[in-house]
Each structure stands twice: as C-alpha cells, then as structure tokens.
Amino acid sequence: MIIPFVSFLPMEKELNIEIKKAFDRVFNSSWYIEGKEDEVFEKAFAEYCGAESCVGCGNGLDALMLSLKALGVGIGDEVIVPSNTYIATALAVTYVGATPVFVEPDINTFLIDPSLIETKINEKTKAIMPVHLYGQACDMDAIISIAKKYDLYVVEDCAQAHGAMYKGKRVGSFGDAAGFSFYPGKNLGALGDAGAAVTNNKELADKIRALGNYGSDYKYHHIYKGNNSRLDEMQAAFLLAKLPHLDKMNEERRRIADMYTTGINNPKVVTPIVKDDCVPVWHIYGIRCKERDALEKYLNDKGIGTNKHYPIPMHMQDCYKDLGIKLGELPIAEEISTTELSLPMYYGMTDEQVQFVIDAINEFK
Numbered sequence: 001m002i003i004p005f006v007s008f009l010p011m012e013k014e015l016n017i018e019i020k021k022a023f024d025r026v027f028n029s030s031w032y033i034e035g036k037e038d039e040v041f042e043k044a045f046a047e048y049c050g051a052e053s054c055v056g057c058g059n060g061l062d063a064l065m066l067s068l069k070a071l072g073v074g075i076g077d078e079v080i081v082p083s084n085t086y087i088a089t090a091l092a093v094t095y096v097g098a099t100p101v102f103v104e105p106d107i108n109t110f111l112i113d114p115s116l117i118e119t120k121i122n123e124k125t126k127a128i129m130p131v132h133l134y135g136q137a138c139d140m141d142a143i144i145s146i147a148k149k150y151d152l153y154v155v156e157d158c159a160q161a162h163g164a165m166y167k168g169k170r171v172g173s174f175g176d177a178a179g180f181s182f183y184p185g186k187n188l189g190a191l192g193d194a195g196a197a198v199t200n201n202k203e204l205a206d207k208i209r210a211l212g213n214y215g216s217d218y219k220y221h222h223i224y225k226g227n228n229s230r231l232d233e234m235q236a237a238f239l240l241a242k243l244p245h246l247d248k249m250n251e252e253r254r255r256i257a258d259m260y261t262t263g264i265n266n267p268k269v270v271t272p273i274v275k276d277d278c279v280p281v282w283h284i285y286g287i288r289c290k291e292r293d294a295l296e297k298y299l300n301d302k303g304i305g306t307n308k309h310y311p312i313p314m315h316m317q318d319c320y321k322d323l324g325i326k327l328g329e330l331p332i333a334e335e336i337s338t339t340e341l342s343l344p345m346y347y348g349m350t351d352e353q354v355q356f357v358i359d360a361i362n363e364f365k
C-alpha cells in the first residue's frame with residue numbers, strides 16, 4: 001500500500017465544483033485585488049475565529065510580521081518565540097528589526113513552556129509569540145498572565161491551528177493579534193500563497209491593512225512605508241469555498257489522530273500528549289522515537305510517507321548564526337529535531353490506510 005505523507009486529492013475531488021465556481025466568479029468579474037471576495041472572506045474568517053477583525057495578507061509570514069510592525073515592535077526590541085517552530089515565526093521578528101529570543105517547549109506537547117518564559121524577559125522584551133504548533137493550542141491563560149505582568153504584547157502564530165480550541169474558544173482571539181497561513185498544506189489552504197492577521201482591535205486591524213497595502217490609508221495617500229502583501233480575490237474566493245468544510249476536515253484529522261494514539265503501542269515510540277483544555281486540529285501528528293531515522297527509512301520502504309518537523313532547530317540554522325547560540329543550549333528543541341517523526345495525516349485518509357501505518361509502526365523492531 002502506498003500512503004503519501006499528505007494528499008489533497010480526496011478534498012479536491014469533493015470541492016471540485018465549488019472551487020471552479022469560485023474561479024469563474026472572480027474571472028468573470030475581472031477584479032483581482034482588493035474586492036468583494038476578500039471582504040466577505042475576512043468577515044467570515046474573523047467570525048469563525050471569534051475575533052473582531054481579519055485582514056487578508058499575502059502569506060502567513062507577512063501576517064505575523066505586519067502584526068508586529070503595527071504594534072510598534074522594531075529595532076532593539078526582543079520577542080519571545082518557541083525554540084521549536086517553523087522558521088517563519090522567528091523571521092517575522094527579524095524582519096521588523098527585532099531579535100527572536102528562544103524559549104524551550106514542553107517535550108510532551110511540543111508547545112512553548114510558559115514556566116520558562118519569565119527567565120528570558122528583560123527591559124528589551126516587547127512581545128511573546130506563542131505558536132499553536134502542530135495544531136494544539138498553547139497554555140494561553142499562563143501566557144496572557146505573564147504578558148499582563150510585564151506589559152508585553154501577545155501575537156499568536158496560528159499558521160498550523162485553524163479552528164484549534166483552548167478552553168472552548170478558537171485560537172486567534174486570545175492575543176493582541178494573530179497570524180494565519182493559508183499555504184496549501186495548512187488545515188485551511190488556498191491554491192497558492194495566502195495569509196491573514198486576526199485581531200479584536202479595530203484600530204490595529206486598520207494599521208495592519210494599511211501596512212500591507214503600501215502604507216496607504218486611502219488611494220495615493222501613504223502614512224507608512226508599507227509593504228505589498230494583500231490577499232488576492234482568487235485566493236479569497238477559494239478560501240471562502242473551503243471555510244465551511246474546515247470543521248469537518250479538522251474532525252476527520254482528530255479521528256485519524258485518535259486511531260494513531262490508541263493503536264500505536266510500540267514501546268520505542270512516544271505518541272503526542274493532548275492537554276485537557278485543548279481541542280487540537282492535528283496539522284501534524286508527530287511521534288518521537290530515539291531511532292527516528294531508522295524508523296523513517298523502514299516506513300518509507302513500506303510505502304508510507306513521513307516528514308520531520310523540524311530537522312534543524314532554528315538556532316542551528318546558518319541564517320541565525322549571528323544569534324551566537326551554541327549546540328547544547330536548547331536541548332529540548334535539539335532533541336525534538338533528532339527524534340520527531342510526522343505521520344501521514346490528511347482529509348480522506350481511510351481507516352485501512354491509518355491501520356496500515358499503525359501496524360507497520362508496531363512491527364518496527
């Protein structure tokens with residue numbers, strides 16, 4: 001049996017007509033940037049997240065970067081980010097001229113450990129960026145209370161967590177702002193690059209929108225030296241077609257994850273922990289195994305696709321050599337980078353396929 005790490009085919013088959021209708025609607029309108037589709041999607045997505053405002057952006061990295069910029073985070077500032085995340089979280093900080101400061105995750109949940117945040121706070125710290133990594137919400141009560149105590153902004157990185165819940169509320173509405181990515185492989189994916197910033201602060205939303213539209217508040221009037229990062233009409237229309245299906249697709253991921261968690265019983269493998277307050281959306285189902293590379297090769301040889309999130313921690317990347325962090329200084333991120341293995345996870349995976357993966361893992365010696 002061949003089981004890819006990810007496949008869009010079952011979803012694309014189901015949504016084929018709706019996606020084509022969305023294409024026709026935009027194409028027939030001959031209107032491609034800043035229009036009705038974007039406006040309607042922003043409203044629908046803000047409502048979905050339980051937030052006041054949504055601003056469409058070109059991608060998730062820009063949504064995070066523009067949020068930080070709009071909050072006034074910049075040169076000389078420090079921003080707390082988890083040591084285990086996709087590099088875009090840290091790059092958003094770097095792009096506004098600030099410095100990312102890494103805080104280790106809890107190895108069981110892969111999420112930033114709030115009990116370690118305070119030790120990294122100093123007079124330069126401006127914000128905390130919790131990442132709801134792999135689709136599970138961070139401990140937002142603890143993070144918000146630290147932010148309040150030190151007067152820091154909170155910008156949630158929700159790129160992997162569309163619809164994930166913490167204490168009954170969807171992520172994206174806890175902090176001052178949140179960045180979402182609609183990269184095709186994300187739980188809610190466009191047919192290209194796209195993203196959005198979400199916030200309960202209308203004024204901040206206006207500033208993020210202006211910053212992503214050449215710093216313009218109205219046509220040919222520029223109040224900021226802005227970027228060009230807007231959600232185009234075609235992607236907004238595709239996202240509008242997909243949004244009503246998101247909960248169902250997340251539910252399907254939870255079903256697959258539950259099968260993995262109850263079915264995998266190889267003592268060499270550790271399955272991920274879900275916290276009581278969380279309803280995760282399983283962007284990634286990551287197991288840990290000391291013999292990760294051997295397990296990966298064994299699964300790949302059986303036709304099972306896998307991935308590693310992430311094989312090189314950010315502090316060991318060439319581009320972040322300037323931070324001067326040495327191997328050994330962030331041991332949990334380093335351990336995750338050598339032991340984490342992501343299993344196939346996508347809408348439309350059959351029970352038979354999931355069971356094939358489980359059996360293969362349990363037979364690994």
Ligand SMILES: *Cc1c(COP(=O)(O)O)cnc(C)c1O
Nearest residue numbers: 059060061086088089159181183
């Ligand atoms: C995908 C991702 C991003 C960046 O989103 P893009 O749309 O690819 O720019 C940011 N943070 C995390 C955690 C991600 O997984």
